[in-house]
Structure formats: structure tokens, C-alpha cells
Amino acid sequence: MTTNNPTSTNSTWTGMVPVDDTALAVTDTGGPGIPVVFLNGQFATQGYWRHVIADLGTGWRHITYDERARGRKSGRSADYSFEAAVRDVDAVLAARGVDRAVLVGWSYGAVVGAHWAHRNPHRTIGAVLVDGAFPYDWLDEAMEQRIRKMFRRMNMFMPLLRPTGLTPRMNAEQMAESNIERDGSPANVNWARCWTPSPSRCGTWSPRGRPSAARATSRNASGPASTR
Incomplete structure (x- = not known):
């Protein structure tokens, strides 16, 4: 199937994609298959996906x-x-000439994927959202303070790990605020896309979390039946 991948390449591409005031390190395996964009956990890297991709x-x-x-x-x-994170999905797909894709998001990436899919239903073939897109009403002022305190403590040793790429090049306040913004936004609730070879088993989800099986067929990827 190549209709979702009009400018596919035949070899792996790695490079930098400019967006706003920065640039993102991107890897694209190319090929005629359905595009799958992987969205990392908040402080994870693309290397975490290597076993999944294999x-x-x-x-x-x-x-x-x-x-x-x-x-x-x-x-x-x-x-x-968080809005910048959602925009970055657009920037990466545009740079690689991809119009429609399957989204695979973990943790923070799952929330980003849910928002992007909700805003771009006709570009979303399907989505796998793992450990994310969770309710938002658990975050109160006391929890916010605990989050800020935790990152202040972690900031003492994080500079030692930054050269390895295992921790972000952000200060404690930036990391804390990023977590609080994600978990405190009223928009981060009840959005999910379901991807399965069987349209009857799930549908798209409205903002109230009610499945709509009538539109499920257009959300499903025609990939290997063993991959979900």
C-alpha cells in the first residue's frame, strides 16, 4: 500500500528537520510501507523504539x-x-513528505498522539497510545509542588547524563512545567484512536469518550494482522 506514502524513499534517511527556533534529529527508514511515526516518552529518545521497529x-x-x-x-x-510538541509532529511529517500515518505514542507521546489525531482525523490512519492520554483531574496544587521539588532534586545529577542523551538539555523548572502543563490541561482527557484489523472491535472516540463504530473502517491500517 503506497497511497499514504507518496514520496517514500528506498533507504534510511537521518538528518535534522528545522522547526521554529530549533531543529529535530529525525530518522526515516523509507520504503513503500505504511508510514508509522513514533512519539517518545517525555524525556526519552528515538533509540527506545529500536526493538519495536525490529x-x-x-x-x-x-x-x-x-x-x-x-x-x-x-x-x-x-x-x-505541549502545543510545540504537537506542532513538531506536523513539521516532521511535512519534511518527510508524509500526508497520512499511523501514530505510536508512549506516555507523553501518547498524549501528543491523541491531540494530533483529534485535530487531524483524515490524516490519521490509526494510533496506538500506550500509558498516556489519561484523565487530567488528578493534578492539584500539592501535586504540582511535589513535581517541582522532584525535578529540583533530579537536577543535581542530570548534567552528568546529558552528554549521553539520556536526559534533556532543560533546566529543572522547564522539565517540571512541561509535566505540569501536560497533566493539567483539560484537553488531555478521553481522546483515543483505536487501530485494529477488525473494524467491528473499535471505532473513533469523541471528546466524551464514546466510540463511533460507523467511522472505524477509515481509521484502520491494513497491516499485518498480528501487529496491533
């Missing part, structure tokens, strides 16, 4: 990237907001 195999076009100030190469920015 298991899925070459029948898919895998696109990974490091978010702002993450990994070894993605640049710092003046904007680490």
Missing part, C-alpha cells in the same frame, strides 16, 4: 525523532510547550 520489520516505514532538547542532536528551544 519486531515490526521492514513492511512498515518507520519515522522516529528526538523532541526539542532531547537526545544528542535535537536543539534547544525557547518553547517546550
Whole structure:
């Protein structure tokens, strides 16, 4: 299937994609398969997906990237907001000539994926959201203070790990605010896309979390039945 991948390449591409005031390190395996864009956990890197990509195999076009100030190469920015993270999905897909894709998001990436899919239903083939897109009403003022305190403590040893790419090049306040913004936004609730070879088993989800099976067929990727 190549209709979702009009400008596919036949070899792996790695490079920097400019966006706003920075640039993101991107890897695109190329090929004629359905594009799958992987969205990292908040302070994770694209390297975390290597085993998943190996298991899925070459029948898919895998696109990974490091978010702002993450990994070894993605640049710092003046904007680490959640909205910036959602915009970055657009920037990466545009740079690689991809119009429609499957989203695979973990933790923070799952929330980003839910928002992007909700805003771009006709570009979303499907989405796998792992450990994210959770309710927002658990975050109160006391929890915010605990989050800020935790990152202040972690900031003492994080500079030692930054050269490895295992921790972001952000200060404690930026990391804390990024977590609080994600978990405190009323928009981060009840949004999910379901991807399965069987349309009858799930549908799209409205903002109230009610499935709409009538539109499920257009959300499903026609990939290997063993991959969900």
C-alpha cells in the first residue's frame, strides 16, 4: 500500500528537520510501507523504539525523532510547550513528505498522539497510545509542588547524563512545567484512536469518550494482522 506514502524513499534517511527556533534529529527508514511515526516518552529518545521497529520489520516505514532538547542532536528551544510538541509532529511529517500515518505514542507521546489525531482525523490512519492520554483531574496544587521539588532534586545529577542523551538539555523548572502543563490541561482527557484489523472491535472516540463504530473502517491500517 503506497497511497499514504507518496514520496517514500528506498533507504534510511537521518538528518535534522528545522522547526521554529530549533531543529529535530529525525530518522526515516523509507520504503513503500505504511508510514508509522513514533512519539517518545517525555524525556526519552528515538533509540527506545529500536526493538519495536525490529519486531515490526521492514513492511512498515518507520519515522522516529528526538523532541526539542532531547537526545544528542535535537536543539534547544525557547518553547517546550505541549502545543510545540504537537506542532513538531506536523513539521516532521511535512519534511518527510508524509500526508497520512499511523501514530505510536508512549506516555507523553501518547498524549501528543491523541491531540494530533483529534485535530487531524483524515490524516490519521490509526494510533496506538500506550500509558498516556489519561484523565487530567488528578493534578492539584500539592501535586504540582511535589513535581517541582522532584525535578529540583533530579537536577543535581542530570548534567552528568546529558552528554549521553539520556536526559534533556532543560533546566529543572522547564522539565517540571512541561509535566505540569501536560497533566493539567483539560484537553488531555478521553481522546483515543483505536487501530485494529477488525473494524467491528473499535471505532473513533469523541471528546466524551464514546466510540463511533460507523467511522472505524477509515481509521484502520491494513497491516499485518498480528501487529496491533
